[in-house]
Amino acid sequence: MCAHNNMASASHSQLPPADEEFEAAVGALRLLADPTRLRLMWLLTEDEHDVSTLVELSGAPRASVSQHLAKLRLAGMALARRDGRRMIYRARDNHVRALIAEVLGHAYHLLHDPPGDRG
Template sequence: MYAHDESRDQWTQLPPPDQVEAASTSLRMLADPTRMRMLWLLSGDEYDVSSLAAAVGIARPAVSQHLAKLRLAGLVSLHRDGRRALYRARGGHVRRLLAEVMNAADHHLHGIPDHD
C-alpha cells in the first residue's frame, strides 16, 4: 500500500495499527526543523556527526541526539568506516517522503493549486 498508487481501493480500508504507529513516529521526527534539515542533507550524501553539525550549524551533541531519534524511527542508517560513523537517509522511500513534504510546503507557501 503506497500513497503514489492511483487505485482508490487502497483508501477504503485502514492500514494495520502497527503501520500507522510507525508512520506517525516517522512524521513526528520530521516535525522538527533541525531534523528535517539534517535528513535533507543525509538524503544526498553520507555525513559524520562533525560534518553534519557544521553543515546544519548546531553543536555535535545535539546532532548526535537528533540522529539517534532518526535512527530509532528507521529514517537514517549508520555504517562504520574504521572509527568513523557515517549516516545516510535510509533508502529512496525516505527521500521521496521528504520531497513530498517539501513539495506540499512549497504549494502551501506559493498558492500552487492541487491537481488530483
C-alpha cells in the first residue's frame, strides 16, 4: 500500500493540477488571508484548543473566534470534537499543518533575510 501511495503522489506531481485543484487552493489561501484565521490555524497546528483558550491565546473577541472557527471547519481546514460541554478544535491534517508552516516560514524569511539571500 505504501508503494502505491508513493507512485500515486509521484505521478500526481508530474501532472498539471486540474482547474478544480487551482480553485480549491485559491479558496484555502483566501481563507488564510485573514490575520485572525491564520493565527487561529497556527494555534491549532500546535495543539488542540477549546474556544476559551483560543480567545485567550489569540486576543480576538469570543464571537470573532467562533465565527472564524465555523468558517475554518466549513472549509475543511479545522476539525472539532465534543468533550463534555466544550468543543475542542484542531488542524485537520498534516497538509494543513505544512501549509501554515510554509506560509509563516516564507513570511519570516521575507522580513528577516537580506534581499540577496532570498534566492
